[in-house]
Amino acid sequence: MSNALKEYLVSVQNNVEKALDSRLPRASILPVKLHQAMRYSALDGGKRMRPMLTYCTGKLLEIPDEILDGPACAVELIHVYSLIHDDLPAMDDDDLRRGKATCHIAFDEATAILTGDALQALAFEILANDPTINIDPNQRLKMITTLTKASGSVGMVGGQAIDLESVGTKLTLPELENMHIHKTGALIRASVNMAALAKPDLDPVIAKKLDHYAKCIGLSFQVKDDILDEESDTATLGKTQGKDQDNNKPTYPALLGLSGAKEKAHELHEQAIDCLSSFGSEANLLRDLSLYIIQRNH
Numbered sequence: 001m002s003n004a005l006k007e008y009l010v011s012v013q014n015n016v017e018k019a020l021d022s023r024l025p026r027a028s029i030l031p032v033k034l035h036q037a038m039r040y041s042a043l044d045g046g047k048r049m050r051p052m053l054t055y056c057t058g059k060l061l062e063i064p065d066e067i068l069d070g071p072a073c074a075v076e077l078i079h080v081y082s083l084i085h086d087d088l089p090a091m092d093d094d095d096l097r098r099g100k101a102t103c104h105i106a107f108d109e110a111t112a113i114l115t116g117d118a119l120q121a122l123a124f125e126i127l128a129n130d131p132t133i134n135i136d137p138n139q140r141l142k143m144i145t146t147l148t149k150a151s152g153s154v155g156m157v158g159g160q161a162i163d164l165e166s167v168g169t170k171l172t173l174p175e176l177e178n179m180h181i182h183k184t185g186a187l188i189r190a191s192v193n194m195a196a197l198a199k200p201d202l203d204p205v206i207a208k209k210l211d212h213y214a215k216c217i218g219l220s221f222q223v224k225d226d227i228l229d230e231e232s233d234t235a236t237l238g239k240t241q242g243k244d245q246d247n248n249k250p251t252y253p254a255l256l257g258l259s260g261a262k263e264k265a266h267e268l269h270e271q272a273i274d275c276l277s278s279f280g281s282e283a284n285l286l287r288d289l290s291l292y293i294i295q296r297n298h
Helices: 003-023 032-042 049-060 065-086 109-129 137-151 156-165 173-183 185-197 204-231 252-275 281-295
Strands: none
Touching: 003 049, 003 065, 003 281, 032 065, 032 109, 049 065, 049 185, 049 204, 049 281, 065 109, 065 137, 065 156, 065 185, 109 137, 137 156, 137 185, 156 173, 156 185, 173 185, 173 204, 173 252, 185 204, 204 252, 204 281, 252 281
């Protein structure tokens, strides 16, 4: 990771923590247990990769950070809700996430379900009402639509459904990519596209290039996750290592082998970089982020 990206990532993580803290209900407000669980799950953890993409895209397009605080929080809250539900016994049945007990272990299963529901609702409340999103109402509506589609049956939730249906089966490469374009890639694309929507006069050609960049890194992110599930360890990952293999889930290493999966991640990185070829140094954060995604160790 470049020094510039490292410093910026730390600043984004700190900013997102503060922004989420100010937008989440206080733990003392009724229902106390639910609000405690929401704060437990959303605060103090995670790479904040999706908000990072929102802010990095904003830097490229010269959009003030304060306009993007709301969209960055919204996409992170959707991501956290998805993790809570993914970890439930009916889904992946995991007990460790971001280095601490999963929500249903720390609280209980019913509270975890409600926590995910509440975080999802809060994400859209922020996009609809947050006064810091100082943009044209039509663009705000487009942001809401973008995150709605990315979150639902034609996006993340649909990808999770395909994932559950694919346990114990051997998918083709196009089938595996289709699953992850939905499950992982949809929110990553929304992270970039919502920032682009904050600039209403953006050239459609540039918007399309940024969307394709996001599609590429969304896939490379999942490829690297699959590699780490085999090569890393639980302490480093902050979640149970080897879970996908134990559950007989289709993964890139299972289909392509470890070396083939690493080559695939590199190819996707090169495609992402190519999408930014028309930009100068102002796109370096996005370039560095793509490289970081395939070189990270957790």
